[in-house]
Amino acid sequence: MIEYSHVTKAYKKKGPVVEDFSLAVSVPVFGFLGQNGAGKTTVMKMTVGLLAPTSGTVTIDGIPSHELAARRKIGFMPETPYFYERMTAMEFMRLCDELFGNAGSGRGEIYEKLLKKVGIHGARNFEIRTFSKGMRQRLGFAQALVNDPEYLLLDEPLDGLDPIGRREMKMVIRDLKKEGRKIFLNTHILYDVEEICDELGVIHQGKLLYAGSVKEFCAGKSLEERFMDTVEAYEAVAVK
Amino acid sequence: MKNIFVIAKNTLKLEIRDKILYGILAFALGYIALTIFFGQLTLGELQMIKSFGLAGIYFFTAIIALFLGTTSFYKDVDRKTVYFLVSKPVSRSQFLIGKYFGLCLVLLVASIILGAAYFGIVMYEGGGFDVIGLLAIFMQFLEMCLFIAFAICVASFSTSLISIVFTSAVFFIGHVVSALLIDAKAIGISGLQYRLVQAIYYVFPNLEKFNVRDLAIHAVAMPFTSFLLALAYTAAYVALLLMTAIWVFDRKEI
Numbered sequence: 001m002i003e004y005s006h007v008t009k010a011y012k013k014k015g016p017v018v019e020d021f022s023l024a025v026s027v028p029v030f031g032f033l034g035q036n037g038a039g040k041t042t043v044m045k046m047t048v049g050l051l052a053p054t055s056g057t058v059t060i061d062g063i064p065s066h067e068l069a070a071r072r073k074i075g076f077m078p079e080t081p082y083f084y085e086r087m088t089a090m091e092f093m094r095l096c097d098e099l100f101g102n103a104g105s106g107r108g109e110i111y112e113k114l115l116k117k118v119g120i121h122g123a124r125n126f127e128i129r130t131f132s133k134g135m136r137q138r139l140g141f142a143q144a145l146v147n148d149p150e151y152l153l154l155d156e157p158l159d160g161l162d163p164i165g166r167r168e169m170k171m172v173i174r175d176l177k178k179e180g181r182k183i184f185l186n187t188h189i190l191y192d193v194e195e196i197c198d199e200l201g202v203i204h205q206g207k208l209l210y211a212g213s214v215k216e217f218c219a220g221k222s223l224e225e226r227f228m229d230t231v232e233a234y235e236a237v238a239v240k
Numbered sequence: 241m242k243n244i245f246v247i248a249k250n251t252l253k254l255e256i257r258d259k260i261l262y263g264i265l266a267f268a269l270g271y272i273a274l275t276i277f278f279g280q281l282t283l284g285e286l287q288m289i290k291s292f293g294l295a296g297i298y299f300f301t302a303i304i305a306l307f308l309g310t311t312s313f314y315k316d317v318d319r320k321t322v323y324f325l326v327s328k329p330v331s332r333s334q335f336l337i338g339k340y341f342g343l344c345l346v347l348l349v350a351s352i353i354l355g356a357a358y359f360g361i362v363m364y365e366g367g368g369f370d371v372i373g374l375l376a377i378f379m380q381f382l383e384m385c386l387f388i389a390f391a392i393c394v395a396s397f398s399t400s401l402i403s404i405v406f407t408s409a410v411f412f413i414g415h416v417v418s419a420l421l422i423d424a425k426a427i428g429i430s431g432l433q434y435r436l437v438q439a440i441y442y443v444f445p446n447l448e449k450f451n452v453r454d455l456a457i458h459a460v461a462m463p464f465t466s467f468l469l470a471l472a473y474t475a476a477y478v479a480l481l482l483m484t485a486i487w488v489f490d491r492k493e494i
Contacts, residue, residue: 011493048327050494068329076327082319084250086257098246099328143324 001026007056009042018042018206029183031197039206040186041079044155048076075144079155081136085129089115089139096143114142119168133160155186170196190223204231243330244338251342255308265350268300272357279365286367287457293358294453298380304350305384308343309391310403317494333486340392340482344385351381376456382474383450389481396485414447445477
């Protein structure tokens with residue numbers, strides 16, 4: 001389970017970007033929904049140990065997220081990933097794998113399988129600088145799976161993909177769900193949440209406005225309508 | 241420790257594919273080849289060949305060190321490639337140390353290539369194997385290791401451009417600090433001014449400790465204690481710089 005307990009992240013100039021955030025995620029696919037700049041990426045960065053909370057705690061199966069042991073359990077795909085351009089996809093997979101202490105000639109088959117899964121196997125020996133945005137997204141996805149993680153944290157994983165690519169990646173996410181992995185998905189695309197998530201969280205201006213089942217949240221209305229209602233209701237209270 | 245090795249190995253692998261590095265190396269090899277011509281101008285004077293050859297290796301490895309030290313680490317952080325690495329079971333200190341050793345390895349490879357060309361020419365000109373020349377190249381390599389640590393340290397809290405300016409300034413100051421202190425004594429500076437000169441002497445690295453090119457040119461052996469002292473000086477200074485860089489990087493919001 002990924003657990004956030006009264007987490008606040010504040011910057012000297014900006015002030016708090018995430019405020020008193022508490023949540024426990026244990027469902028197979030959790031969609032984290034919010035506008036650009038709502039605090040989704042900050043929450044994800046704190047989960048993978050890239051940022052330290054100003055106060056509060058983030059734990060993964062009870063292990064604080066800043067500890068290296070917690071990172072063995074996760075696979076992380078950052079938003080708009082930047083790679084080492086002069087490496088090939090296979091070399092990059094190997095680098096990521098070796099950082100988990102894995103090595104050996106047999107590992108190559110695993111990288112090939114993962115690259116096949118995300119649909120860039122044909123370009124496995126090409127330098128990453130020749131990759132399109134969609135191919136980079138797919139490679140970012142593949143490297144997140146290299147350690148066979150229990151938890152997969154994906155920051156806007158469907159950005160930059162064409163319609164066929166989006167469909168393929170959603171199928172991959174569904175397959176991973178069947179394998180028993182827990183997926184935490186950041187997105188601002190409502191349709192994706194509706195389609196693939198079991199539960200969702202709505203964050204706005206750093207505050208968690210809702211966390212629970214998608215069906216309960218919608219309550220007969222469209223997700224877009226409910227999302228707007230929730231955000232507007234919060235803003236109306238905040239103005240008062 | 242294993243992660244440091246993995247990052248160092250991959251840094252080496254990446255940097256030696258850089259076309260800019262190839263360009264600098266090609267230029268350097270061309271320059272070293274030209275020393276044969278310089279030797280002929282001075283009627284085959286071997287000292288001239290050694291002088292120009294060692295100075296060439298020094299100059300071009302300094303350019304490589306400045307180029308790598310100020311850009312490689314900074315680029316990983318600025319372009320957020322580091323997200324892939326430190327979201328795995330890798331601490332920021334392991335990343336930084338691995339990066340440092342990887343860049344030192346690139347310099348070692350460059351020094352070996354340029355050194356091989358230099359020794360080839362010295363032997364071709366009938367000078368035999370230049371043992372003290374080898375020591376001079378090694379000392380230059382040590383200086384560049386310190387130089388890279390300085391560049392990474394500055395890049396950890398500033399930008400690549402500031403690191404270039406600051407590291408270049410330190411490179412210059414590092415070569416004049418000992419002369420500065422001697423001159424200050426000779427002309428009788430005292431009080432606050434002398435303390436300021438002393439502060440500069442102790443704060444900035446004394447890079448002249450690594451300059452044994454004159455000894456190599458005149459085939460004079462380097463005292464073993466000076467060699468050991470230079471090794472210890474490098475280790476201590478590099479450790480201090482990297483610890484500072486780690487302290488800054490650990491607190492940096494990336």
